[in-house]
Amino acid sequence: MVEQVELMGGKLHVYRRENSTKWQCSTFLAGKNWRKSTKEDSFAHAKAIAEDWYLELKGKMRGGELKIGKTFEDAAEKFLPEYQALTIGERSPEYVASLGLALKVHLLPFFGDKLLTEITPGLVQEYRIHRTTSRKNRHTGQPVRPARKTLQQEIVVLRHVLKTANRNGWLAYLPDLSAPYKMSGKIGHRAWFSPAEYKQLYQATRQRAKTPKNARWKTACENLHDYVLFMANTGLRPDEAARLEFRDVAIVTDEATGERILEIEVRGKRGVGYCKSMTGAILPFERLRKRNKTKPTDRVFGKSKSQRELLNAILKELELKFDRDGNRRTAYSLRHTYICLRLMEGADIYQVAKNCRTSVEMIEKYYASHIKNTLDAAAINVKKPKLGKRPADETE
DSSP states (O other), rough: OOOOEEEEEEEEEEEEOOSSEEEEEEEEEETEEEEEEEEESSSSEEEEHHHHHHHHHHHHHHTOOOOOBBBHHHHHHHHHHHHHHHTTTTTOOHHHHHHHIIIIIIIHHHHHHHGGHHHHHHHHHHHHHHHHSSOOOOOOOOOOOHHHHHHHHHHHHHHHHHHHHHTSSOSSOOOOOOTTTOOOOOOOOOOOOOOOHHHHHHHHHHHHHOEEESSGGHHHHHHHHHHHHHHHOOOOOOOHHOBBGGGGGGEEEETTTTTEEEEEEEEEEEEEEEEEEGGGGGGHHHHHHHOOOTTTBBSSSSSHHHHHHHHHHHHHHOOBBBBTTBBBBBTHHHHHHHHHHHHHHTTOOHHHHHTTTTHHHHHHHHHHGGGGGSHHHHSSSOOOOOOOOOOOOOOO
16 A cells, blocks of 8 residues: 655555655656655655655756656666577576676666666777776775776677667667777686696596595595596586586597597587597596496586685695796686697698687687797798898909
């Protein structure tokens, strides 16, 4: 039951909802409903605030200051349900949830009450500055800059919302959202294990599998050792390995090389793809099948929290958790190790990209840029032959 009182000849309504002690007010001006909470429990105080608010709105309307139109919040409310419905099966629920979180935590507090026509390139630049300077380190008081990728994703969400407004006829054109003063980003690389570090890792996991610190962890340690070898010899992503079932893997003899390898049907973020392993993946897979298989639909690895904890513990013991540039190593680093080792052995970059279900551009950007074996000294150190001196004319 809503308690309601009409003021200003019925043009202003002051009301209190059943489950609230605070009075609110509403009116209809310039073709739009306007609402405000008085934040008062007393009706007398709420009445005075509501009347002042109404008269202020009337004054703004006469002076042409009353903003009318769809706001960014209206477009955001339209965008998110659309995106969730149209990307089912194409985008992971986690990714869709991350867009909603970026909207709720960062974009709506800044742009929410702005009219869509007020969102200009200048305002977007103010948002970038706000995100760069608003958070402070509680110990040093210095601004904490968000990661480049984080800010980029927020601008992508902003563009999605503005495109939704444009499709619905609420916005005539999209503003320029490109960053001014943009410089080329640093050429980085993914955290991986060099050949010596990879050897150090699998020797440690092998030793842990033989002599676990607790007898109850023996199977988990054996699974971890086989996981490390399997991942570094196939290049699968951790989420792809987690979905892998025994029926997805076949041991075959490769026609081109005559070696026994695994042919793997991979299901991951790129849909269904295929992978051909190195010979080093055969033995760990056979051990996993013997140890864990009960039926073809069983997971080869599954989602084991203890496996991640064991890997982190061993990396910390070996002081391999971070590389020299401060990049954190995880199970994903085994995929990066596979790619880097293939490139170091001279494998064709296009075939490596196909086998890893990624693009040549990604490999060139994040892997080949720091692999010295991809540089051909013979092609680089070319010397132009010197022209021979012209022999002096002979005289009789």
